[in-house]
Amino acid sequence: MKYDRTYNFSAGPAMMPEEVLEEIRDEMMNYQGSGMCVMEMSHRSKVFDQIIKEAEADLREVMNIPDNYKVLFVQGGGTLQFAMVPMNLMKNGKAVYIETGSWSKKAIAEAKKYGEVIVAASSKDKNFSYIPDCSDLDIPEDADYVYICENETINGVTWNKLPNTKGHILVSDQSSMFLSKPCNVSDYGLIWAGVQKNVGPAGMAVVIIREDLIRDDLPHWVPTYMNYKTHADSDSLYNTPNCWAIYCCGKVFKYLKKIGGLEVMHQRNLDKANLLYDFLDHSKMFTAAVRPEDRSLMNVPFVTATAEMDAEVVAASKKAGFDNLKGHKSVGGLRASIYNAMPKEGVVALVDFLKKFEAEHK
Numbered sequence: 283m284k285y286d287r288t289y290n291f292s293a294g295p296a297m298m299p300e301e302v303l304e305e306i307r308d309e310m311m312n313y314q315g316s317g318m319c320v321m322e323m324s325h326r327s328k329v330f331d332q333i334i335k336e337a338e339a340d341l342r343e344v345m346n347i348p349d350n351y352k353v354l355f356v357q358g359g360g361t362l363q364f365a366m367v368p369m370n371l372m373k374n375g376k377a378v379y380i381e382t383g384s385w386s387k388k389a390i391a392e393a394k395k396y397g398e399v400i401v402a403a404s405s406k407d408k409n410f411s412y413i414p415d416c417s418d419l420d421i422p423e424d425a426d427y428v429y430i431c432e433n434e435t436i437n438g439v440t441w442n443k444l445p446n447t448k449g450h451i452l453v454s455d456q457s458s459m460f461l462s463k464p465c466n467v468s469d470y471g472l473i474w475a476g477v478q479k480n481v482g483p484a485g486m487a488v489v490i491i492r493e494d495l496i497r498d499d500l501p502h503w504v505p506t507y508m509n510y511k512t513h514a515d516s517d518s519l520y521n522t523p524n525c526w527a528i529y530c531c532g533k534v535f536k537y538l539k540k541i542g543g544l545e546v547m548h549q550r551n552l553d554k555a556n557l558l559y560d561f562l563d564h565s566k567m568f569t570a571a572v573r574p575e576d577r578s579l580m581n582v583p584f585v586t587a588t589a590e591m592d593a594e595v596v597a598a599s600k601k602a603g604f605d606n607l608k609g610h611k612s613v614g615g616l617r618a619s620i621y622n623a624m625p626k627e628g629v630v631a632l633v634d635f636l637k638k639f640e641a642e643h644k
């Protein structure tokens with residue numbers, strides 16, 4: 283790789299496309315003749331106004347977002363959305379959540395502070411290694427929404443078929459699969475994603491919300507910043523936004539347009555993931571942790587027979603120049619996060635390394 287960079291398999295913050303980083307570098311000292319770096323720029327300036335407007339327009343184009351949805355850039359990362367969703371969408375004080383792993387568990391715990399949470403399906407019984415059947419859920423008539431984590435970053439499961447919400451609004455945490463494949467936005471009431479997994483630098487979430495779900499009758503205790511209406515009414519410029527993240531994400535949206543959009547990205551992601559899963563399924567030493575039909579294209583957890591051997595693989599991988607292959611502390615084992623910006627060569631190199639390790643440790 284150029285610049286002596288490492289193949290970084292981190293779950294996030296994660297790799298960004300090299301050509302995007304190069305563009306950012308080239309514009310660092312003087313952004314397009316403005317005489318400033320974007321980090322130094324007023325968020326009320328004309329130059330920045332164009333940056334944020336273009337970022338939104340490009341994202342709308344890439345995801346084909348219908349006009350009746352608002353796009354919001356909100357600080358507080360992914361975690362703030364665990365609270366903002368129930369604060370803003372619980373009208374009847376009741377919502378249905380599907381429990382599929384660590385991040386949906388966090389969302390459930392937070393939502394319980396604001397209302398009644400009904401866990402209508404869970405894959406806890408098998409250590410969150412699959413997506414439960416959600417074709418015929420028991421959903422109370424007055425539930426305000428159905429919530430899923432569309433890709434569980436830690437557990438490595440993903441939804442290939444959305445739940446049957448029986449007419450209720452679907453809310454999805456897309457943090458670790460955002461922009462990894464085409465998305466039919468009108469299937470959802472609200473999509474949100476922390477950007478540091480698959481797009482840009484940490485510290486921001488993109489929220490895509492159907493306009494009619496933005497309320498002006500929230501209880502007075504809801505902080506101004508945490509009301510979606512605040513951001514919608516001010517085009518994400520109510521206060522100083524994360525200008526730097528907006529700028530970098532905007533570059534990535536343009537990059538996605540340039541390579542041919544989400545269909546092309548999806549194909550590349552399928553190629554990469556298939557390479558790795560195919561190796562794992564044929565290996566005698568390594569095992570993929572997730573049921574084949576629910577496997578994430580982005581986060582690939584796998585194990586050897588023992589925790590000691592897992593640790594040995596991680597140590598050897600570090601020596602060989604791969605970073606962040608250790609599984610999350612809550613589940614152990616190994617995990618390769620292979621987001622949009624991980625080049626295919628990185629996955630090929632990883633598979634070669636694992637093959638060699640296996641041959642040497644027979």
Ligand SMILES: *Cc1c(COP(=O)(O)O)cnc(C)c1O
Nearest residue numbers: 359360361385435455457458476
């Ligand atoms: C990382 C992650 C989050 C939390 O994001 P932060 O920005 O760290 O708060 C939430 N959901 C999913 C699926 C994630 O991968």
